[in-house]
Amino acid sequence: MPAAAGIPGRRAEPHTGAYIPGRVDAGRPGPVEEDGVRDWLIGLGVAVACLLASWALLVLLARRLPPGILRDLAAFIPDCLTTVRRLRADPRVPRKAKIAIVVAGIWLASPIDLIPEFLPIIGPLDDIVVVALALRYAGRQVPREVLLAAWPGEPRLLLRLLGPAEAAAPPA
Known part of the structure; x- marks a missing residue:
């Protein structure tokens, strides 16, 4: 097979989504994508915790009303x-x-x-x-x-x- 765009060792074949050693866009998540998902989940957890804490505070304050x-x-x-x-x-x-x-x-x-x-x-x-x-x-x-x-x-x-x-x- 001919080399792709002058890069030795790289095959010129259509992208199938399968992992091919040496390919840059192999379809697997990289470290940046994994960090983004993890950061999003942490942010969601913090938001839910803040919401639950505010509800608990409101319930506590409502019970203390005269x-x-x-x-x-x-x-x-x-x-x-x-x-x-x-x-x-x-x-x-x-x-x-x-x-x-x-x-x-x-x-x-x-x-x-x-x-x-x-x-x-x-x-x-x-x-x-x-x-x-x-x-x-x-x-x-x-x-x-x-x-x-x-x-x-x-x-x-x-x-x-x-x-x-x-x-x-x-x-x-």
């Missing part, structure tokens, strides 16, 4: 997720109410929102509205005792969210 509206607001979303989990497993909850509750839970857990979460004050507003609507719908389908048993937070918050109890219609 009783009042701020503490209630900090606990609202976790209380809603716990309620969704409990109602989903309760056999006394009708299927339509379970679907509404599960959709609200998925909405809460989803990173996709109508209003981005990083906007102060109004960021979690769409989450709260969706959960409130789903719980009000479930409140019309499920006995209040079941909802109150599933709610881990202050019962007054749930009762305020559900609105006044509908009086039973007089028998006709």
Whole structure:
């Protein structure tokens, strides 16, 4: 075979991706590529560790809040997720109410929102509205005792969210 481009000992053949001794572009990752992947993984690990540490700090600070509206607001979303989990497993909850509750839970857990979460004050507003609507719908389908048993937070918050109890219609 003829020498490739005047380089002695190098064969002129099409690149097949196989390793050929003496070839510069043999298809194997070099030290620069391996370092790049390793650096990327280290950076990802540091980012995940920082995220988990910030969540832990927020949980710690939320638990130290004095009783009042701020503490209630900090606990609202976790209380809603716990309620969704409990109602989903309760056999006394009708299927339509379970679907509404599960959709609200998925909405809460989803990173996709109508209003981005990083906007102060109004960021979690769409989450709260969706959960409130789903719980009000479930409140019309499920006995209040079941909802109150599933709610881990202050019962007054749930009762305020559900609105006044509908009086039973007089028998006709």
